[in-house]
Amino acid sequence: MWSTAFTSSRSHFVETARVGIQAEPPSQARSKASEAAVAEALRLALGDNSKFRLILVDRGAEGSVRTVLRPEEIVVDEDSPLAPKDPPPPRSELVVVARLGGDCHRTSDACVVQTRRILDGLGVAKLDGLCVPWPAALGDGGDDPYHVSADVKRQKRLFLRTWKNLQPLVEAGSVRWLGTEMLETWQLERLIEAVAPEQRPAFNLVSLNLVEPRRRTVTWCQSRGIEVLALLDTTLNKLRAGVEKETFKTLQGALGLDEATIILRWALQRGVVAFPTLRRVIDEGSALTSAKKYEAWVAKLQGILRARTLHIHSPTEERRVHLSVESLATLATLDREYNDKERRYNEMIAAKTKAKLKPMRTAAKAIQGMNAFAGGVSKLLVKAPAEDDEEKEMEGAF
Secondary structure (H helix, E strand, O other), X not given: OHHHHHHOOOOOOOHHHOEEEEEOOOOOOOHHHHHHHHHHXXXXXXXXXXXXXXXXXXXXXXXXXXXXXXXXXXXXOOOOOOOOOOOOOXXXXXXXXXXXXXXXXXXXXXXHHHHHHHHHHHOOOOEEEEEEEOOOOOXXXXXXXXOOOHHHHHHHHHHHHHXXXXXXXXXXXXXXXXXEEOOOHHHHHHHHOOOOHHHOOOEEEEEEEOOEOOHHHHHHHHHOOOEEEEEEOOOOOOOOOOHHHHHHHHHHHHHXXXXXXXXXXXXXXXXXXXXEOOHHHHHHHHHOOOHHHHHHXXXXXXXXXHHHOHHHHOOOHHHOOOOOHHHHHXXXXXXXXXXXXXXXXXXXXXXXXXXXXXXXXHHHHHHHHHHHHHHHHHHHHHHHHHHHHHHHHHHHHO
């Protein structure tokens, strides 16, 4: 499989950085408590027990990440949830990827200003990766299956302008890799055909789950040397009750693993760099009211984080989580888009076959009717001479 090449030396992301943690901005309702929960989750993820080394920084989460990366700057009480604890891993061991906002295309220098603001907010001199989104469409563009409308041309022009203006940051070493965010294959094609080979994106950030595995996008990117970073939904919320959930539960029972570990390993074995969903458990840490609840939350989060890195830090190679070909094939049957296309294809073939068979059946009925008619005539022709002979015999008798 081509995807396996991205777990080796061809990958920008080393084996220990193929599972990352997403630092999301704190909620507005409890911003202080939420910021502390995000920071604490990040500390635990980067600790010796979990050993995450990849961080995806959303806009607005720079403060929480800086709290962890630069603890010497924090001046708070020792018992404060924001108080620094264990020192973070060296910056050289971390891979930090940031996301630009949709307004980075607003003016020609907006992307550069925003990138420098992110660097200042994080307190770092260099980003390993920078995700650039596609410009938003103007209203409802209507049906444009070939993506040739005037608005698409406008979006392409703005994106290429932003991409070009970010190149000096790459050349200066402020950004190591440029990547794209949530781009479809047709958008990536527009980019690749317009830039030099050395300016092509290093990765594309997408959103994945079991029933929407983005199979075409993943394969397209990997065949062109573009890695896929995935915001991975590790729950079963997307599965429909019935066949889909029963299929997964049967496999889960055979493997003896929790659902999130199976889904994460499914993504990794497809050659994807994954950011498993942790929002729910981090939100729980934003509403703690006692030290006892805090300790219980930390224990729960540590268990979840350790489970996410079983494929990396298992004591022996034999104990690492690895799904068999049969298990992967079973999970592939949950691809709803593929199943819908296959069903529509079968229905189309059945309809065409029926249309072709109809005149054949009509002709067969006609031939059958002709044969029946011919058979009746032949019987009459055979029967007539017999009656004449009988009349002659009667005449001879008289």
